[in-house]
Amino acid sequence: MAVYTNVDDAALADFMAAYDLGTVLSFAGIAEGVENSNYLLRTDRANYILTLYEKRVERHDLPFFIEVMQVLADSGMNCPLPVQARDGSILQELMGRPCAVFTFLDGTWSRFPSREKCAELGRSLATMHMNCAPVTRRRTNALGPAAWQPLFDSIGSDANIVGDGMQTKIQERLDTILSSWPDDLPSGVIHADLFPNNVLFIGDRLTGVIDFYFACDDIFAYDLGICLNSWCFEPDGSFNLTKSRAMLRGYQEVRPLSEAETEAIPTLAAGSAMRFFLTRLYDWIHTPKDALVSPKNPMEYWSILRFHQSVSGTTAYGIGL
Amino acid sequence: MAVYTNVDDAALADFMAAYDLGTVLSFAGIAEGVENSNYLLRTDRANYILTLYEKRVERHDLPFFIEVMQVLADSGMNCPLPVQARDGSILQELMGRPCAVFTFLDGTWSRFPSREKCAELGRSLATMHMNCAPVTRRRTNALGPAAWQPLFDSIGSDANIVGDGMQTKIQERLDTILSSWPDDLPSGVIHADLFPNNVLFIGDRLTGVIDFYFACDDIFAYDLGICLNSWCFEPDGSFNLTKSRAMLRGYQEVRPLSEAETEAIPTLAAGSAMRFFLTRLYDWIHTPKDALVSPKNPMEYWSILRFHQSVSGTTAYGIGL
Numbered sequence: 001m002a003v004y005t006n007v008d009d010a011a012l013a014d015f016m017a018a019y020d021l022g023t024v025l026s027f028a029g030i031a032e033g034v035e036n037s038n039y040l041l042r043t044d045r046a047n048y049i050l051t052l053y054e055k056r057v058e059r060h061d062l063p064f065f066i067e068v069m070q071v072l073a074d075s076g077m078n079c080p081l082p083v084q085a086r087d088g089s090i091l092q093e094l095m096g097r098p099c100a101v102f103t104f105l106d107g108t109w110s111r112f113p114s115r116e117k118c119a120e121l122g123r124s125l126a127t128m129h130m131n132c133a134p135v136t137r138r139r140t141n142a143l144g145p146a147a148w149q150p151l152f153d154s155i156g157s158d159a160n161i162v163g164d165g166m167q168t169k170i171q172e173r174l175d176t177i178l179s180s181w182p183d184d185l186p187s188g189v190i191h192a193d194l195f196p197n198n199v200l201f202i203g204d205r206l207t208g209v210i211d212f213y214f215a216c217d218d219i220f221a222y223d224l225g226i227c228l229n230s231w232c233f234e235p236d237g238s239f240n241l242t243k244s245r246a247m248l249r250g251y252q253e254v255r256p257l258s259e260a261e262t263e264a265i266p267t268l269a270a271g272s273a274m275r276f277f278l279t280r281l282y283d284w285i286h287t288p289k290d291a292l293v294s295p296k297n298p299m300e301y302w303s304i305l306r307f308h309q310s311v312s313g314t315t316a317y318g319i320g321l
Numbered sequence: 322m323a324v325y326t327n328v329d330d331a332a333l334a335d336f337m338a339a340y341d342l343g344t345v346l347s348f349a350g351i352a353e354g355v356e357n358s359n360y361l362l363r364t365d366r367a368n369y370i371l372t373l374y375e376k377r378v379e380r381h382d383l384p385f386f387i388e389v390m391q392v393l394a395d396s397g398m399n400c401p402l403p404v405q406a407r408d409g410s411i412l413q414e415l416m417g418r419p420c421a422v423f424t425f426l427d428g429t430w431s432r433f434p435s436r437e438k439c440a441e442l443g444r445s446l447a448t449m450h451m452n453c454a455p456v457t458r459r460r461t462n463a464l465g466p467a468a469w470q471p472l473f474d475s476i477g478s479d480a481n482i483v484g485d486g487m488q489t490k491i492q493e494r495l496d497t498i499l500s501s502w503p504d505d506l507p508s509g510v511i512h513a514d515l516f517p518n519n520v521l522f523i524g525d526r527l528t529g530v531i532d533f534y535f536a537c538d539d540i541f542a543y544d545l546g547i548c549l550n551s552w553c554f555e556p557d558g559s560f561n562l563t564k565s566r567a568m569l570r571g572y573q574e575v576r577p578l579s580e581a582e583t584e585a586i587p588t589l590a591a592g593s594a595m596r597f598f599l600t601r602l603y604d605w606i607h608t609p610k611d612a613l614v615s616p617k618n619p620m621e622y623w624s625i626l627r628f629h630q631s632v633s634g635t636t637a638y639g640i641g642l
Contacts, residue, residue: 008432025427025523028361029352040349040361042427106346106363111329202346 005037005052005095015094018085019101021045032197035213037097040104047104049080052097057213059098064137066090066100068189068215075131077124078105078200079209105208107200116204118231118243122250124206125194125227129220130255132189141192141216143275145181148174151278158285162299170277173305177271182219182264190223192216195230221261224251225269228317229276229304237303245318262319266308273305326358326373326416336415339406340422342366353518356534358418361425368425370401373418378534380419385458387411387421389510389536396452398445399426399521400530426529428521437525439552439564443571445527446515446548450541451576453510462513462537464596466502469495472599479606483620491598494626498592503540503585511544513537516551542582545572546590549638550597550625558624566639583635591629598622 007015012027022043027050030038037052053062066082070090073081080102082090092099110117141147152159152174159167191198193214200208224247232243251257280298287295314320328336333348343364348371351359358373374383387403391411394402401423403411413420431438462468473480473495480488512519514535521529545568553564572578601619608616635641 009429010431010433012429023523024429026425026521027429030361031350031352040351104347108330108333108345108348110331112331200347202344 005054005097007039007050007052007095011095015092018087018092019083020086021048021083021101041101048083049102049104050094050099051102052094052099054097061139061213062091062098062100064135064139065212065215067135067137068132068212069102071135072128072131072209073103077127077131077209078207079128079212080105105200105210107202107207109197109200111196112235113196113199113201113231113243114204115243115246117199117201117206119246119250120201120204120206121194121199121227121231122224122247122252123254124199124209125191125223126251126254128191128209129188129223135189139216141190141218143192143214143279144216144218145178145271148271148274148278149178151282155278155282155285159281161285162281162302173270173309174274176309177267177274180267181271182260182267185219185221185261185264186258187217187219189215190218190220192218192223192226194223194227219264219268220255221257221264222268222272224248225265225272226276228265228269229272229301233304233307237300239307239316241316241318248317248319262314265314265317265319266311270305270308273301273308277301277305326375326418328360328371328373328416332416336413339408339413340404341407342369342404342422362422369404370423370425371415371420372423373415373420375418382460382534383412383419383421385456385460386533386536388456388458389453389533390423392456393449393452393530394424398448398452398530399528400449400533401426426521426531428523428528430518430521432517433556434517434520434522434552434564435525436564436567438520438522438527440567440571441522441525441527442515442520442548442552443545443568443573444575445520445530446512446544447572447575449512449530450509450544456510460537462511462539464513464535464600465537465539466499466592469592469595469599470499472603476599476603476606480602482606483602483623494591494630495595497630498588498595501588502592503581503588506540506542506582506585507579508538508540510536511539511541513539513544513547515544515548540585540589541576542578542585543589543593545569546586546593547597549586549590550593550622554625554628558621560628560637562637562639569638569640583640586635586638586640587629587632591626594622594626594629598626 016024022045024043026042028040030040032038035056036054039050041048041050069080070082072079083101083103084090085092090100152170157167159170193211198211199206227247228244231247232240234240277298280296280301283295284298337345343366345364347363349361351361353359356377357375360371362369362371390401391403393400404422404424405411406413411421473491478488480491514532519532520527548568549565552568553561555561598619601617601622604616605619
């Protein structure tokens with residue numbers, strides 16, 4: 001929720017001269033996205049999003065993100081299409097920051113997605129995994145399993161702020177995850193941050209997948225773990241098996257999971273829970289108490305992590321039911 | 322620049338059921354306005370703004386603001402028209418806050434408005450003053466001259482933070498303003514906060530006047546003083562007489578100023594500078610040093626205030642030239 005960089009009308013007019021997008025009718029910073037500044041740009045032809053990349057996004061990663069969106073949009077998926085300037089280029093500079101213009105996607109995100117939306121999400125996630133095949137660039141998952149131990153080491157005994165003995169408990173659970181982490185599952189480009197606020201719907205129809213700025217190469221089924229965690233737990237912390245089954249069935253309508261992938265789901269979902277638990281714990285400890293943006297409570301993900309490490313098999317997710 | 326209250330999709334759907342505005346296509350918090358939460362709401366019929374009134378706006382003032390916008394929009398002015406719910410009402414409640422839906426105005430605001438824009442602004446300001454005549458409700462200017470001495474008293478010797486001896490200097494200039502304040506000039510509804518960011522243009526055509534949440538009853542020409550200060554000083558602090566003349570001429574094309582009003586301009590503009598100087602000084606002193614939103618430097622308005630108290634006559638504003 002942020003606009004970090006202000007763009008004045010004179011700078012915008014200069015910038016728009018490089019594009020063939022019509023006359024600007026309106027231009028407003030929008031309070032979405034925590035990594036970048038986003039503006040809704042409306043011209044007499046269409047709506048666009050202008051994104052200015054702030055410090056948290058690495059400049060050298062931008063061509064990868066742009067390629068992913070371009071490949072997906074070209075394949076017919078509902079995701080932002082990077083818009084070319086008159087000279088054919090996509091990445092520009094504005095107010096000293098790299099930036100790009102994207103097509104605008106209709107739809108609103110759902111705080112508590114229904115079972116039908118979970119099924120739609122599953123289908124779209126599988127389609128995304130398949131349709132990214134032509135992407136030529138590569139990007140390592142900077143927040144993947146190899147990053148978790150160093151991240152946890154940097155937190156150290158501060159972990160005990162969220163509970164007595166937490167440093168030890170986290171290390172034990174992390175060891176369990178890392179020792180059983182699969183290394184031969186189907187991989188490719190994953191979204192890696194497909195929370196409900198990054199998926200747009202009109203009614204139950206999925207109309208947009210956005211925010212590809214964590215996309216990377218990793219295990220496809222790990223992306224499913226991220227979605228199980230962010231879509232299928234209720235506000236009271238309980239796991240909604242009906243939604244999970246709908247999501248996994250939707251996924252498998254498009255891309256069936258192998259037996260090895262299915263069996264790895266508890267570990268992959270636990271790993272995803274660990275990743276978000278650790279980054280939230282880090283932010284929880286490092287955000288000043290009087291900051292205007294409150295950090296998210298990491299303990300929500302601790303409870304999710306414990307769920308995955310306690311299940312007795314994949315039927316807990318609705319697979320085979 | 323803020324969205325203080327989050328509205329989820331379920332709450333929005335319930336809310337929209339009270340209106341006949343079509344299907345929601347998109348809903349995004351926008352980073353404009355410091356007093357309220359504003360959402361851009363797009364349906365298959367039109368664009369709207371949904372405003373949730375936060376604590377800084379007094380609930381009992383809302384009917385006045387709504388009436389002003391309704392009277393002005395009905396008169397043909399480019400300002401937001403409050404949209405009626407199916408039952409004919411305008412003020413609703415959402416997420417525990419009073420709220421209303423308004424028509425969306427095209428246009429972008431200009432950080433450094435040209436002479437042509439200043440002339441347009443003058444014409445629109447005069448039109449607004451005339452067209453508000455049918456407004457039946459009244460609202461005292463809570464930040465008018467009667468408020469300045471108490472506000473300054475609450476700052477006290479903290480004023481010296483911005484310069485040695487400032488407490489004394491401010492009191493002297495405030496005494497000068499208050500002792501020469503006119504009490505018999507034409508009055509009515511004024512906007513009272515018509516800075517460039519509250520006026521939208523497409524090219525040099527004025528397409529929108531927004532943010533009526535400081536509107537009140539006061540001297541018409543005082544509103545001109547606010548606009549002279551916020552539109553006609555250059556970034557280096559110099560006064561642009563060409564822009565001032567364009568604004569005053571534009572105003573007088575629609576509503577000629579009396580001799581008494583003209584003569585009062587230096588005092589009214591100095592008073593306006595004092596009002597914004599004092600509120601900025603207050604915020605400057607009371608905003609925590611590590612707050613995400615930086616307070617505006619009050620000294621910009623001290624320099625503007627000194628300008629108005631040093632002019633030898635109204636020719637300094639381009640009147641009679």
